[in-house]
Amino acid sequence: xxxLSKPVYITAGYHTIFLGSGRKEFHPKKPRPGLDHYIIEAGxxxxxxxxxxxxxxxxxxxxxxxxxxxxxxxLAAFFPAIDxxxxxxxxxxxxxxxxxxGLGVYTAMKSVLSGLSDAxxxxxxxxxxxxxxxxxxxxLAGAGYYSGERKAGHAHFFxxxxxxxxxxxxxxxGQEPIRSAxxxxxxxxxxxxxxxxxxxEFHNKTDDLYQMGMTxxxxxxxxxxxxxxxxxxxxxxxxxxxVASEEGLKKLGVSxxxxxxxxxxxxxxxxxxxxxxxxxxxxxxxxxxxxxxxxSGLKPEDIGFMEVHDCFTITGLLSxxxxxxxxxxxxxxxxxxxxxxMDGELPVNATGGLIGFGHPTGGTGVRxxxxxxxxxxxxxxxxxxxxxxxxxxGLMINMGGNDKTVASFIFKPAVA
Amino acid sequence: MTLDDRLQNVAxxxxxxxxxxxxxxxxAQEMTLQKLQPGNRDKNFDLVLIDVSDTAxxxxxxxxxxxxxxxxxKNIVNxxxxxxxxxxxxxxxxxxxxxxxxxxxxxxxxxxLGLARDAQMVFEAIVENVxxxxxxxxxxxxxxxxxxxxxTNTSSIPIQLIDEKVGLQGRIIGYHFYxxxxxxxxxxLISPENINPELQEVALELGKRLRKTLIPANDIAGFIGNGxxxxxxxxxxxxxxxxxxxxxxxxxxxxxxxxxxxxxxxxMGIFQLIDYVGIDVFQLxxxxxxxxxxxxxxxxxxxxxxxxxxxxxxxxxxxxxxxGFLQYEKSRPTGVFDPVxxxxxxxxxxxxxxxxxxxxxxxxxxxxxxxxxxxxPQKDExxxxxxxxxxxxxxxxxxxxxxYQKRSKAIGNQLVSQGVANKPEDVNGVLLNGFYHLYGPxxxxx
Numbered sequence: 001x002x003x004l005s006k007p008v009y010i011t012a013g014y015h016t017i018f019l020g021s022g023r024k025e026f027h028p029k030k031p032r033p034g035l036d037h038y039i040i041e042a043g044x045x046x047x048x049x050x051x052x053x054x055x056x057x058x059x060x061x062x063x064x065x066x067x068x069x070x071x072x073x074x075l076a077a078f079f080p081a082i083d084x085x086x087x088x089x090x091x092x093x094x095x096x097x098x099x100x101x102g103l104g105v106y107t108a109m110k111s112v113l114s115g116l117s118d119a120x121x122x123x124x125x126x127x128x129x130x131x132x133x134x135x136x137x138x139x140l141a142g143a144g145y146y147s148g149e150r151k152a153g154h155a156h157f158f159x160x161x162x163x164x165x166x167x168x169x170x171x172x173x174g175q176e177p178i179r180s181a182x183x184x185x186x187x188x189x190x191x192x193x194x195x196x197x198x199x200x201e202f203h204n205k206t207d208d209l210y211q212m213g214m215t216x217x218x219x220x221x222x223x224x225x226x227x228x229x230x231x232x233x234x235x236x237x238x239x240x241x242x243v244a245s246e247e248g249l250k251k252l253g254v255s256x257x258x259x260x261x262x263x264x265x266x267x268x269x270x271x272x273x274x275x276x277x278x279x280x281x282x283x284x285x286x287x288x289x290x291x292x293x294x295x296s297g298l299k300p301e302d303i304g305f306m307e308v309h310d311c312f313t314i315t316g317l318l319s320x321x322x323x324x325x326x327x328x329x330x331x332x333x334x335x336x337x338x339x340x341x342m343d344g345e346l347p348v349n350a351t352g353g354l355i356g357f358g359h360p361t362g363g364t365g366v367r368x369x370x371x372x373x374x375x376x377x378x379x380x381x382x383x384x385x386x387x388x389x390x391x392x393x394g395l396m397i398n399m400g401g402n403d404k405t406v407a408s409f410i411f412k413p414a415v416a
Numbered sequence: 417m418t419l420d421d422r423l424q425n426v427a428x429x430x431x432x433x434x435x436x437x438x439x440x441x442x443x444a445q446e447m448t449l450q451k452l453q454p455g456n457r458d459k460n461f462d463l464v465l466i467d468v469s470d471t472a473x474x475x476x477x478x479x480x481x482x483x484x485x486x487x488x489x490k491n492i493v494n495x496x497x498x499x500x501x502x503x504x505x506x507x508x509x510x511x512x513x514x515x516x517x518x519x520x521x522x523x524x525x526x527x528x529l530g531l532a533r534d535a536q537m538v539f540e541a542i543v544e545n546v547x548x549x550x551x552x553x554x555x556x557x558x559x560x561x562x563x564x565x566x567x568t569n570t571s572s573i574p575i576q577l578i579d580e581k582v583g584l585q586g587r588i589i590g591y592h593f594y595x596x597x598x599x600x601x602x603x604x605l606i607s608p609e610n611i612n613p614e615l616q617e618v619a620l621e622l623g624k625r626l627r628k629t630l631i632p633a634n635d636i637a638g639f640i641g642n643g644x645x646x647x648x649x650x651x652x653x654x655x656x657x658x659x660x661x662x663x664x665x666x667x668x669x670x671x672x673x674x675x676x677x678x679x680x681x682x683x684m685g686i687f688q689l690i691d692y693v694g695i696d697v698f699q700l701x702x703x704x705x706x707x708x709x710x711x712x713x714x715x716x717x718x719x720x721x722x723x724x725x726x727x728x729x730x731x732x733x734x735x736x737x738x739x740g741f742l743q744y745e746k747s748r749p750t751g752v753f754d755p756v757x758x759x760x761x762x763x764x765x766x767x768x769x770x771x772x773x774x775x776x777x778x779x780x781x782x783x784x785x786x787x788x789x790x791x792x793p794q795k796d797e798x799x800x801x802x803x804x805x806x807x808x809x810x811x812x813x814x815x816x817x818x819x820y821q822k823r824s825k826a827i828g829n830q831l832v833s834q835g836v837a838n839k840p841e842d843v844n845g846v847l848l849n850g851f852y853h854l855y856g857p858x859x860x861x862x
Contacts, residue, residue, distance in 0.1 A: 134489045138507040151506050155492040221493060 013370030014045030018237035018358030042238035043082030051253030057117035062104030062124040064362030097143030099400025101365020102407025108243035118248030124366030125238035143401040163223035168279035181332035182313035183213025193356030195382035200358035235358035239367040256414040264296025264410035285322040288406040304391030307368040309399040365398035427532035430542035431465035432472035438597030488512040567591035576608040586612040602850035637708040679817035691729030691740030777811025803861035828857035
């Protein structure tokens with residue numbers, strides 16, 4: 001794993017509201033803002049935090065399935081709609097299913113490292129409420145091996161894939177502790193999201209979240225081992241940030257206090273045509289995180305907080321094991337003991353994660369990086385964690401498909 | 417002949433009406449699922465939908481299309497299994513489209529009763545008028561086989577009477593769906609004394625297939641549902657008359673509607689419910705029932721006046737609520753009818769509503785809206801506590817509610833003592849399942 005040849009920084013994070021069922025302003029039958037609206041809002045939100053948009057050298061946009069959700073391709077050409085100064089500059093669209101955002105940050109980082117650009121506007125977006133979930137399930141199934149798996153697959157393709165993982169964990173570790181920890185994960189996600197005004201679950205008023213999380217699954221209408229609360233929802237949302245070099249920060253007029261630095265990264269991709277080697281492990285995720293540790297010289301115990309890809313509660317648990325925070329089979333206890341809560345020893349997904357904040361699939365990786373930027377620069381509002389000088393490191397895991405396309409990053413404040 | 421055999425040839429008469437269209441949907445779905453069973457793919461399934469107007473039938477097809485899509489979306493997990501061997505179907509959307517196509521392949525529509533000649537089961541959901549029912553059923557009986565079974569959706573006419581008039585000799589049963597039939601779980605099952613036992617079996621089996629809660633009622637006009645509803649409504653109308661000494665009619669209607677909805681925690685106020693059913697339908701049912709109950713007067717002058725003024729309630733073709741005792745916008749009440757001026761007094765014109773609410777008084781402690789109670793796992797305990805508070809309060813609203821509930825309970829008991837219902841649980845079951853009440857009228861709360 002290569003060490004970075006020069007420092008790479010992230011700054012000026014921005015999120016739109018993550019819209020979907022649960023938000024008061026969401027009405028399934030009323031018209032809603034479209035893809036362009038989200039891209040422009042997120043882009044402008046980030047550009048408003050720098051000296052002038054003309055200092056942006058290029059842009060990367062992460063998106064998974066606009067071609068089907070919105071019947072739109074050529075997303076890179078939306079950049080000039082954000083600001084006229086962006087016209088005729090180079091822009092690229094990146095896709096890696098729900099891992100698109102992580103790949104976008106990686107792509108922007110490579111551009112900065114190569115010296116081609118000093119400041120890369122990076123946007124992640126997905127607008128999914130354009131169709132009912134039953135139809136969206138097919139679009140999202142494109143993150144799997146479509147021609148090989150879709151026909152035999154379940155109506156709710158991805159929930160079923162992770163229901164299989166939950167089932168394998170039940171078998172291996174006993175159903176009760178895993179089931180209970182999944183409900184605790186849901187409870188924690190919603191509690192955190194209630195502090196985050198942009199989160200899809202910000203308005204959630206359920207009294208007993210744990211009991212809700214323990215709702216028995218209904219395989220007749222959904223899947224075998226998951227209830228709907230185990231799943232991230234259908235979300236419209238976009239996030240943006242800037243990936244910059246030292247010179248880039250200067251040109252943008254951003255002080256290092258307002259930036260974070262990439263200290264480690266790992267990208268790991270597995271064969272889409274193959275089934276996972278072990279349903280109780282996120283093998284590809286583990287490879288990505290190992291690379292991130294290796295490139296940063298850090299160990300799991302150095303990590304102060306995490307942003308993990310909890311598209312399903314079970315995935316949240318397995319991420320902790322893949323990141324070697326706990327040994328295999330021990331995530332359930334770790335979560336049930338509230339050690340991942342905001343005031344726990346290792347806060348995870350302080351803004352709600354995919355289940356609480358929302359999961360605009362192709363945009364999530366950018367959202368996670370922008371959230372770590374907010375935490376490490378003290379801009380996380382009511383979700384702000386106490387960042388200590390002993391462990392000023394935030395780890396992020398962004399996963400595409402069934403543990404196929406994974407990006408992991410470790411960040412620290414740009415100034416100690 | 418088994419239910420499965422009979423399900424291959426079915427007719428719905430009055431299919432474009434509000435009840436008929438729901439019944440048509442339930443049958444269309446069940447027949448399509450039958451057709452998709454492995455042994456049945458070569459069999460023909462024929463659902464004949466008959467009504468008097470081609471325009472209404474086009475509306476029916478549109479309704480069936482929309483609803484079939486919704487059903488398919490909801491049951492997508494099962495659909496993927498049903499069409500498993502179809503390699504050309506991959507996406508959920510393709511399975512859904514295929515199911516809707518298959519539903520429509522079984523349908524025929526028309527205005528000619530002759531289309532129903534091969535039907536082995538005929539569902540009758542036409543106007544609640546015994547002479548019209550007699551004439552239509554006679555025509556059908558003249559052309560259909562003498563093994564055909566008839567299911568009438570009458571909500572008030574004794575089945576034996578229809579049987580005798582038409583000469584069906586036990587081949588007709590009361591199969592009273594609740595509105596909307598596709599959603600409401602309840603079917604009141606009325607078996608006349610001379611019923612063909614095979615029809616009874618088929619009717620029970622069909623109820624299971626359609627996932628309905630069947631509650632038997634005896635063959636006495638109005639049965640359980642309207643037996644309670646008509647008298648409950650008449651009580652409210654009588655109370656309106658009493659209050660009219662102190663309040664205007666509009667105000668009195670408002671008060672009783674609020675008391676029955678909020679203080680008794682029902683899904684709708686009584687006048688909203690009468691509007692929902694249709695004021696003319698309400699009148700028609702009263703007229704049907706009245707001759708059978710010589711010691712009661714099932715009649716209301718106010719209802720007659722409303723019908724005379726052609727203020728009828730009921731629903732628009734798109735399902736939205738028409739104005740009746742109340743005015744509606746998007747099916748939500750926005751005002752109350754003033755029978756004197758024939759105008760609606762709107763909630764937001766002046767402060768009359770606020771003043772009246774003050775006179776009615778606050779809701780007792782422990783009140784929650786109906787929907788919230790419905791979802792509450794401790795519903796029964798909380799209701800019991802609520803009614804204790806209600807009994808302890810002396811406000812106008814609680815006093816009216818108390819009298820109202822006592823009358824509702826007395827009606828329930830009357831239905832049992834008159835032999836309309838076999839037991840109190842059946843009365844409660846009808847109100848719980850057909851009217852979505854939180855509690856049956858025969859309870860210990862009051």
